[in-house]
Amino acid sequence: MTGRVRFALGIFFLAFSLVVIRLFYWQVVKAEELAKMGEAQYGRAITLSAQRGEIRSSDGFPIATNKISYLVFANPKEVKNKNETARTLSEILEFPISSASASLNRDLFWVPLKHGVSQDVKERIEKLKLPGVGFEKEFTRFYPEASLSAHLIGFVGKDEEGKDKGYFGIEGYYDRLLSGKEGKTLQVHDAFGRPILAEIKTTSPIEGSNLILTVDRSVQFLVERELREGIERYGAEGGMASVIDPKTGNILAMAAFPSFDPREYQNFEDSLYKNPLISNMFEPGSTFKPLIMSAALDSGTVKPDTKCDICAGPVSVGGHLIRTWNNKYYKDSTMVDVIQHSDNTGMVYVAQKLGLDNLLNYLNKFGIGDLTGIDLQGEVAPGLKERDLWYEADLAAASFGQGISITAIELLSATAAIANGGKRMEPHVVSAIESDGKIYKIPPKTIGQPIDEKTAKVMTEIMVNAVEKGEAQWTKIPGYRIAGKTGTASIPVQGKYDPENTIPSFVGFGPVEDPKFAILVVLTRPKTSIYGSETAAPIFFSIARDLLSYYKIPPSQ
């Protein structure tokens, strides 16, 4: 081959190599970028929203679910009569005409007008056949039981990016599980915008998990009804009540007033969103006495028939004079009498016998000062003060539930341990999670054994005696053995105690032969009477009566 032929071949080879390199660059190196450009031309990326999971009561009824709503949008460039359209839409959608007008006059192809529009309103607008107005389907959180168990459920609001987010209660605690995960797909269309049947890349959304609660809808309803009526009857500022199954820690009901409506949470004060049963601290008063007495019995410090040798009159401790609630004193009271009479001086005797170290040890075992671990957002527990900061007067006051602040759920959970043979169960509201067609049950969890079974039985009988013969005996339920304790706690105000207002309460469980429920009722500043035996106790027994009937529990006496 001559040199010129070789040279020509070399040129062709070089040119060919350049073409191949260039092709490699566009087809391999730039492939992804070009594919995306192509997709942008012939395809439209669509976000597939994941439906938020349902929250169902124990009977399977969805107390929080989703309903269809619409985003009304407009294409200002297609709207013919902007003023007329703005006026019509503002009237139907109930928002300012100036806002509608401003949106329709924007130089855009798409403007949102209103979210969460119902099916009926959407149909009304559709009938008008307004050019340039369209609808996009979305989902809004829906609560079929309205404001029932509002504090328990919480609500769904928006986060910084405008996406749905759960706040407070179950919606807040389980937000990630309930939210699921968005998916994405590509809708392919031809030059005229018509969809083409083509294989498209789709990332399916992962739907939110459904939660099945331990809460019984009927029990929740009757507890709310009794509590609401009781608050009105006694002129209280508010109140709270909860029912727990002592054997499993299942929360059967949880109610508090004043409350809010999760459908319109934005119309209520922020302070109402918190669940007071887990987020508010209060001095429990005499409802705390069974825990202290249990501790003393369990440690062997006292026995039921131990006689109090300081109960003949008021007791001076650390410069403070401690009296009984009614200024009646019973010399040589037994421990059974101390609880029956709700005798503060008797409790001081018990606490002094128990000693600070034992008291703190048992309070710790009962979970006082600690989070119970309930699966609701917002639980607080500031803890007990350091041992070195306890004085004699503090020990005395703690024995009758003053000078110590706890949450209602701590008190109920600790008292339920007495009902459950001394075993403390972790309170929880979710019994199972349904995800992808599978159900994952959450088993009950034992978190401690503060007292032994024998002590629990003895303490139960002491509390039954308190119901049968104590100040609340007028409201007890004939034929049933219910254990309980009244409480009338003073409210600390600027270093002193309010002389006129109290936090009355009642805690108890039954039927004692086989406890099905433990209940705590707490009222805030009732006006008709300051005493727990005259306000909280009747509400407690109303609820208990309803529960005994609901669960078809026959009388034992």
Add this chain to the structure above:
Amino acid sequence: MKKYNVILTILILITLSLVVVRVVVSNRISTSGLELSRLEEEISLYRTQNEVLEERFLLSSSLTFLATEAARLGFTDKKNNLVLTNPLTAVKR
């Protein structure tokens, strides 16, 4: 040689007929996107109707609604349970 010509002819005919089939099928499915779109709209409509009905069903079977309706119809709360703690006399001579 004749055999090879026959095989070659058959192969070419198969190729041509496959090309024709492909053109026909592509032509037919090019507009099926419209049909698909129509079916999807219909499914969406039924789904929406189901969801609206479910919403109404849940509202009307809620305890809140039932309590209101019961009160409106004149039902009252049950009152105290009667507990027989002592044997009652059935017959007395």
